[in-house]
Amino acid sequence: MAIDTNLCVGCSDCVVACQVENNVPVGYARDWVVEVVEGTYPNLAIELRSERCNHCDNSPCVRACPTGASHYAEGGIVLVTPDECIGCAACIESCPYDARFTHPDGYADKCTFCIHRVQNGQDPACVAVCPTTCMTFGDMDDPNSEISKIVRSRKSKVLAAEAGTGPNIYYLTK
Amino acid sequence: MKTRREFIKVSTIGAGGLAAAGGLLTALPIKDIFGQSETVENLKSNANKQLPTYCEICFWQCAAWVNTDEDGEIKSIIGNNDDPHCNGRLCPRGTAGVGMYKDEDRLKNPKLRTTVNGKQVFKDVSWDEAFDFIAEKMNKIKEEHGPECTALFTHGSGGKFLGHMLKAFGSSNIAAPSYAQCRGPREVGFIATYGAGIGSPEPTDIRDSRCLVLIGSHIGENMHNGQVQEMSDMIRNDATIITVDPRFSTAASKSKFWLPIKPATDLALLLAWIHEIIYNDYYDKAYIEKYAYGFEELKAHVKNFTPEWAYGITTIEPKVIRETAREMRNSAPSVIIHPGRHVTWYGDDTQRLRAVAILNALLGSWGRRGGFYNPEGLSLLKYPSPKYPKPKKDWRDAFPGKFKLADLALASGMCDASVPSLSRDCSIKAWIVNGTNLIETLPNQANTLKAIEALDLLVVIDTMPMEITGYADIILPECTYLERYDTVRTSAHRIPTLALRMPAHKPLYDSKPDWWIAKELGTRLGLEEYFGYENIEEMLDWQLKEVGSSLEEMQKIGVKKLDREYPDLYFLNGEDYEFNTNTGKIELYSTALEAEGFDPMPKYTAHPEPDPRFYRLNYGRAPMHTFSRTTNNPQLFDLMEENMVWVNPKVAKEWYLKNGQEVWLENQDGIVSDFSIKVRITERIRFDSVYMVHGFGHTRKQLSRAYGRGASDTQLITNVMLDPVMGGTGMRGNFVTFHTEEPERLNKNIKTDSTKVEGGKA
Numbered sequence A: 001m002a003i004d005t006n007l008c009v010g011c012s013d014c015v016v017a018c019q020v021e022n023n024v025p026v027g028y029a030r031d032w033v034v035e036v037v038e039g040t041y042p043n044l045a046i047e048l049r050s051e052r053c054n055h056c057d058n059s060p061c062v063r064a065c066p067t068g069a070s071h072y073a074e075g076g077i078v079l080v081t082p083d084e085c086i087g088c089a090a091c092i093e094s095c096p097y098d099a100r101f102t103h104p105d106g107y108a109d110k111c112t113f114c115i116h117r118v119q120n121g122q123d124p125a126c127v128a129v130c131p132t133t134c135m136t137f138g139d140m141d142d143p144n145s146e147i148s149k150i151v152r153s154r155k156s157k158v159l160a161a162e163a164g165t166g167p168n169i170y171y172l173t174k
Numbered sequence B: 001m002k003t004r005r006e007f008i009k010v011s012t013i014g015a016g017g018l019a020a021a022g023g024l025l026t027a028l029p030i031k032d033i034f035g036q037s038e039t040v041e042n043l044k045s046n047a048n049k050q051l052p053t054y055c056e057i058c059f060w061q062c063a064a065w066v067n068t069d070e071d072g073e074i075k076s077i078i079g080n081n082d083d084p085h086c087n088g089r090l091c092p093r094g095t096a097g098v099g100m101y102k103d104e105d106r107l108k109n110p111k112l113r114t115t116v117n118g119k120q121v122f123k124d125v126s127w128d129e130a131f132d133f134i135a136e137k138m139n140k141i142k143e144e145h146g147p148e149c150t151a152l153f154t155h156g157s158g159g160k161f162l163g164h165m166l167k168a169f170g171s172s173n174i175a176a177p178s179y180a181q182c183r184g185p186r187e188v189g190f191i192a193t194y195g196a197g198i199g200s201p202e203p204t205d206i207r208d209s210r211c212l213v214l215i216g217s218h219i220g221e222n223m224h225n226g227q228v229q230e231m232s233d234m235i236r237n238d239a240t241i242i243t244v245d246p247r248f249s250t251a252a253s254k255s256k257f258w259l260p261i262k263p264a265t266d267l268a269l270l271l272a273w274i275h276e277i278i279y280n281d282y283y284d285k286a287y288i289e290k291y292a293y294g295f296e297e298l299k300a301h302v303k304n305f306t307p308e309w310a311y312g313i314t315t316i317e318p319k320v321i322r323e324t325a326r327e328m329r330n331s332a333p334s335v336i337i338h339p340g341r342h343v344t345w346y347g348d349d350t351q352r353l354r355a356v357a358i359l360n361a362l363l364g365s366w367g368r369r370g371g372f373y374n375p376e377g378l379s380l381l382k383y384p385s386p387k388y389p390k391p392k393k394d395w396r397d398a399f400p401g402k403f404k405l406a407d408l409a410l411a412s413g414m415c416d417a418s419v420p421s422l423s424r425d426c427s428i429k430a431w432i433v434n435g436t437n438l439i440e441t442l443p444n445q446a447n448t449l450k451a452i453e454a455l456d457l458l459v460v461i462d463t464m465p466m467e468i469t470g471y472a473d474i475i476l477p478e479c480t481y482l483e484r485y486d487t488v489r490t491s492a493h494r495i496p497t498l499a500l501r502m503p504a505h506k507p508l509y510d511s512k513p514d515w516w517i518a519k520e521l522g523t524r525l526g527l528e529e530y531f532g533y534e535n536i537e538e539m540l541d542w543q544l545k546e547v548g549s550s551l552e553e554m555q556k557i558g559v560k561k562l563d564r565e566y567p568d569l570y571f572l573n574g575e576d577y578e579f580n581t582n583t584g585k586i587e588l589y590s591t592a593l594e595a596e597g598f599d600p601m602p603k604y605t606a607h608p609e610p611d612p613r614f615y616r617l618n619y620g621r622a623p624m625h626t627f628s629r630t631t632n633n634p635q636l637f638d639l640m641e642e643n644m645v646w647v648n649p650k651v652a653k654e655w656y657l658k659n660g661q662e663v664w665l666e667n668q669d670g671i672v673s674d675f676s677i678k679v680r681i682t683e684r685i686r687f688d689s690v691y692m693v694h695g696f697g698h699t700r701k702q703l704s705r706a707y708g709r710g711a712s713d714t715q716l717i718t719n720v721m722l723d724p725v726m727g728g729t730g731m732r733g734n735f736v737t738f739h740t741e742e743p744e745r746l747n748k749n750i751k752t753d754s755t756k757v758e759g760g761k762a
């Protein structure tokens, strides 16, 4: 997934759309918006970022999971099987992005990239709703995909690169 | 002090609690809007459907699909791809529309103010009883003072039906606060210049623009959906955005130029830009020659308004003023000096918006691609009904000779006209208030309460127990937009469209749609001939068939796109054109303003400045809320529970304020905020101002989430700078200071309830 921080206005529509789509209980969220302000008045810059699970290639959460509930699904999407999760929270501790939380029903929960939609050929709910169209979802392994082209042509960064988890969300910057 | 109309905070007693009220709960036998009766089958038949609506969470009215689940329960709301207002993407508030429907704090049944053991409380009554009560009061007012002594304050789609009822009753006092408290000066300023107002949605061709100038307008924090989307297109196209704002707004952060102007000096900057554009020959000569009136007068008028002159006033450096003027010229005519929306700031707002209109004219952007396009809409025929009686008087009689250029009624004017006066034969005696929380929308709360205190009847029709309901004689629970039909949306855009709203669920509780309320109340008032239709489906189907569609078709498609009748989207590329002004031209020099005794060309006047240790109170929007309307919505509350007061770090240091610390705000008139508000220390605000998001600090406990969260800016807006041209209420001349401990209140406050809700989420 690529998210253009120049376009994002921080409206949090992605958060609501996800909550509605995935029945996330009120008070919890699988995605969230971060605002970083830099500089002093009047020389200022703001970066707005919609954040979520990075579906890392080398996921510490999958490694940390004692039961195999956390696993890689089709296309590298990192998922949790609620039935197999014992709620030990080791994965929550291990995630450098703080992307996981304990669902009130006791299992670890987080973004699924809306795999149920993606399998139907739809974009994840956050991508589909964004009024600024700042997000692009697709296959990074396919060099001709829209997202590969965007990431190639723009300056981008990943978060907490130093953690070496191989994150898959690219933040496009100026 | 006991007043006749006490603010009822909590007490509501059910009919069961009153021996005398037995049997009041029997509901009226009404036809279910789904069909003939309210059976389980009817509900099930709504399972797994996609039903069309248009959003009511703000005035942008995005068309959408409501999805229901296998039980016929509302699941989600998704934008309609065919709708130019939203292009298939709702904003966070629209996406969270389900929260408005599910909010358990909703008004559930009609309630009547009554006195029990010397204490005023609301008791539940039936719709029958409610209508009888209102009809009796209204008829009495009609008999004693004339039907003109009634008024409707409304915001939202359902108000059209209530307006129809009131006009049939004989009153033309119908206003929305979105005029005199918001966009009115913009309409008047543009009408004076182009003979045409801006309207809604704004016909700004942002998508194709090369340069967008925002003056205090914070697109992206106001989620006027289509504009946000088009601004995004501009950013993607690397077009120029110039933002003028004392606050580093989200839009400012996306801009090539941010002009951190000293508050209240925008008009000086605009005049300097006009000067630059004229004296450097940057203006569109052919366009001005063909279409404009008064250029030479304007040129002489702005002679001395140089960037150097403006620098001393605005703190914006001359080279920046010059550079931005050049930037506009380089993009012209594909440039928009955005007229904004909430523009009632300093009382000279019509003149400031005139300057905006003039600047656009000089750059030739009106009627040109990338500037302002010519919107086209379709108007539906009115369902046949008798002529309205002609009112013999209206709210304007309270202001002889004033505000003649106001093209719509003033909500604040109707409020003032309700305060009894010896010089008039009658004041307004009854208010019907629909979908607008007047306590939070009109400035100067003391004045609003004075007017309310004098009323014989206050009917409040709303979905939520807003502050205004606490003062009502009778409360009528309106169902949400997801549970009703409304008039077909016909707003003008690049192409005409029709959009249908139909119920996705039957109204919860004993709530009802406005069309039904208007028809039933109208019938009680003997106005049944004005409501010739059996139900709204019949009326809508008739209207739609008149334009070659039908209710059935619209139920399937939700939005119908039509072709333009006239190919004049951009209509000033040299074509002959007669403007609807006195001279038939774009009036750089306004003959209409001159005729009313106002400056024909805008002048800068200095506005009051804060005393030491006081800061100008600026207020605005957050993208997740539509003012007080959404603050209790469970999903949106979850995104933003309260507002904070933004303070520059230098100021925070001076006051020893910490991030997140609770403070009370006191304004220049000694009014202290009911509730404390958390401090947000941020470089994003100038040292001479503070900023807070409007719509918080609810005082009504029935709003179980929003009650006591954050503070209300409206409460602190007691100084109103009235626009002499059209009666707009300038609200940005208020200044606040901080209290780190809750201060003693010097009896100046209207309400004294300051119990803060403890706890809550971390």
Ligand code: SF4
Binding pocket: B055, B056, B057, B058, B059, B060, B061, B062, B086, B090, B091, B092, B093, B094, B095, B223, B224, B225, B226
């Ligand atoms: S902009 Fe948002 S709140 Fe307004 S009508 Fe559209 S979706 Fe609804």
